[in-house]
Amino acid sequence: MTKTIIRVQSPEGTKRVDVYESDTLSSLYDKIHHEFDIDESRRNEWTLYSDRNKNLPISHSKSTRALEIVSHGDIIYLFQSAPIANPDLDHGEEDDVDAELAKQDGLISRDRDPQLCHHGPSGKCIHCVPVESYDLDYLKKINPSIKYISFNAYLKKLHEGGNKAKYLSLENLNCKIKPGCKEHPAWPKGICNKCQPPTIYLNQQVYRHVDNIMFENGQIVEKFLNYWRRSGNQRVGFLFGRYEAYDGIPLGIKAVVSAIYEPPQITTESSVQLELPDPNEEKVFAMAKKLGLKCVGWIFTDLLRDDTGKGVVKHYRGDAKTFFLSSDECIMAGYFQNKFKNYSRYSSDGYFGSKFVTVVVTGDSNNQIHFEGYQVSNQCASLVRDECIIPTYDVPQLAYIRESSNEKYIPDVYFREKDQYNNEVTKIARPLPVEYLILDLPAAFAKEPTYTFNEGNLAKEPFPIENRADIGESQDFNSLKSYMKQFPPYRFIDAMSDFHLLIFLVTNQTVSIESTIDTLLDAIKSKNAQKANEWAKTPEWSTIEHFLVEGTSTVMVEEWQCEMCTYLNEDTFNECQMCQTPRIRN
Incomplete structure (x- = not known):
């Protein structure tokens, strides 16, 4: 032939x-x-x-x-060619900040070196030519040094750098057996190289999807911390804001936090249990989207009062001698990062990694309240997604990779560390130090405070925060009446520009404002007082004003019955006010 x-x-x-x-x-x-x-x-x-x-x-x-x-x-x-659309894949919209940064070259300018450069002021040489945004060796030498490159710089490296000849394609790590293999019986009776997931070697991720966390102003976290100050219990919240370009690192991205939503939760001095599913989550997220905000991360406290007089709180985490994130917290962060994906045109799945950040409020080495920012690596998120990793019982800085069973195949996971003789050795991840899974990033406050919502000093008594009935804060029409008394009619938009008040308006079950709320949200987003005043003339707001004038005795308050003692509790309580039995949501 x-x-x-x-x-x-x-x-x-x-x-x-x-x-x-x-x-x-x-x-x-x-x-x-x-x-x-x-x-x-x-x-x-x-x-x-x-x-x-x-x-x-x-x-x-x-x-x-x-x-x-x-x-x-x-x-x-x-x-x-352009990938063919697949309705089964998770293709969402890329963030605007990614499209903005993709148009930039990210080159790092360098000044003429008076000792090494022997050319004129308009010339360039190897000592002063601009450096690529992904040159990590150079970034580590500058002051202050940069530990990680940004994700968009990483894309530049794949597209233009040492891997210029490679296809720019991002692949998500898969830890599961590929389904549908017909060459052998299903697991555990058979497996082959075609369907078996690869052995995983954990590597320190060289890039971050987000490079900085910035709170618009200090009042956002002060309100959040007031729960711990009043109760002594820990607290969890979701960070709502936006992603913007960050000039502290080439092609960097920062998460700007405008508000914190506190979901239903059961809290103690040492733990928090989220009450899932959150019945109001969909409404809160939809409201935030109409305000131009999205959920950019989560925040939780781990604080213990210091009784020794050294400072405000105890210092027992956040450095190399203790731990940064516990294995439980890493797994939770991985769960959220899988839920809030980073959509990317360069991935066949439609997404790659996540911009979702984790903020820990704890005590620093000076026994003062301190904010620490983290993400977990994409490898960690994949291990969490495919249920390969579990926490250890008594050592917070250690996780554990499951072993294969008849029900589920788990690939081998290895990490590298140096032994007592400074030789690099490979170990199986049973157990696994979580430091191999963590990326740290700075969390701070804006030098010039900004306010997406109204400034806290506009009202002596701010509107109560959601799901705080256990410390005596209830969102109801009585609290709304007290709150509105602090604002004259011409400052209606200032009164409405409160994130927690808006949550009450869209989630209350007495007066539905779904048909007109978009007008109010658009007015707040654009800071249009005239448009807000027009909304104040709608029948929905008139009905609410009627309750505020007449009192709330005519308002039907939903109740739930305790399964233990049958006591009828108001809907805002998460545990029985008679016997303290936690509420069971159907």
Whole structure:
């Protein structure tokens, strides 16, 4: 059988492919896909061309002979085309900040070195030419040094740097057996190289999806911390804000926090249990979206009062001698990062990693309240998603990789560390120090305070925060009446520009304002007082004003019955006010 040899050129290099008389264009594609090791699920993303300028595409025809198109010694070209939309994949919208940074080169300017540069002021040499945003060796030498490159700098590195010849494609780590393999019985009776997930070697992630966390003003966290100050119990909240470009690192991103939402939770001095599912989550998130905000992270306290007189709180975490995040907290952070994905055009799944951040409020080495920011690595998030990792019982800084069972196959996970002789050794992750999973990032307050919502000093008695009935703060029409008395009519928009008040308005079950709330939210977003005053004339607000004038005795208050003692409690309480039995939500 006559054999014809052609060359196929791609961004990854050139390879020879044998073509026979019996080959069709379809089988030619199959050969080339195999030669370049292109995954079967992504083969529709690649197209062959007869010319380098992509003017003459080669079809996938099963009837046309390949030798009718190509001849011995020809060069054809393989290029990646736009991915075909798949409704089963999770394709969301990329954040605006990613689109903004993608247009920038990210080059780091350097001044002329008076000792090393021997050219004129307008010249450039190796000592002063701009440096790429992903040059980590240079970033570590500057003052202050930069430990991680930004995610968009990482994309530049893949696209333009040392891997210039590689395809820019981001792949999410898979820790599960690929379903549908027909070459053997299902696990645990069989497994093969095609369906078995690869062995995982944990590496320190060189980039961060978010490089800085900035609270718009100190009042945001002061309100959050007041719960701990009044009760002594820990607290969890969700951070709502936006992502913006951050100039502290080349092509960096910062999470700007405008408000904190406190979901239903049961708290003690040493623990927090979220009451899931949160019945108001969908309404709160929808409201935030209309205000131009999104959930950018979560925050929790780990504070103990210091009775020794050294400071305000005890210091027992947050450095190399203690721990940064516990394994429980790493797993929870991984859960949230999987829930709040970072959408990316460069991933076949439609997403890669997450911008969701973790903020810990704890005591520093000076026994003062301190804020620490973290993310977990993409490897950690994948291990959490595929249920491969669990916490240890008594050592917070250690996690544990599950072992395979008849119900589930778990791939081997390894990490590298130095032994007592300073030799690098590989160990299986049972147990696993969580420091291999953590990325730290600074959390601070804006130098010039800004306010998406009203300033706290506008009202001596701010509107109560949601889900705080256990410390005597209730969101109801009585509290709304007291709050509104502090604002004259011409400052209606200032009164409404309160995140927690808006939550009450959209979640209360007495007066529905869903049909008109968009007008108010748009007025607050654009700070349009006239538009807010127009909303104040709607029937919905008139009904609310009626309750404020007449009193709230006519308002129906929903109740729930304790399953232990049958006492009827108001809906705002999360535990029985008679016997303290936790509420069980159906």
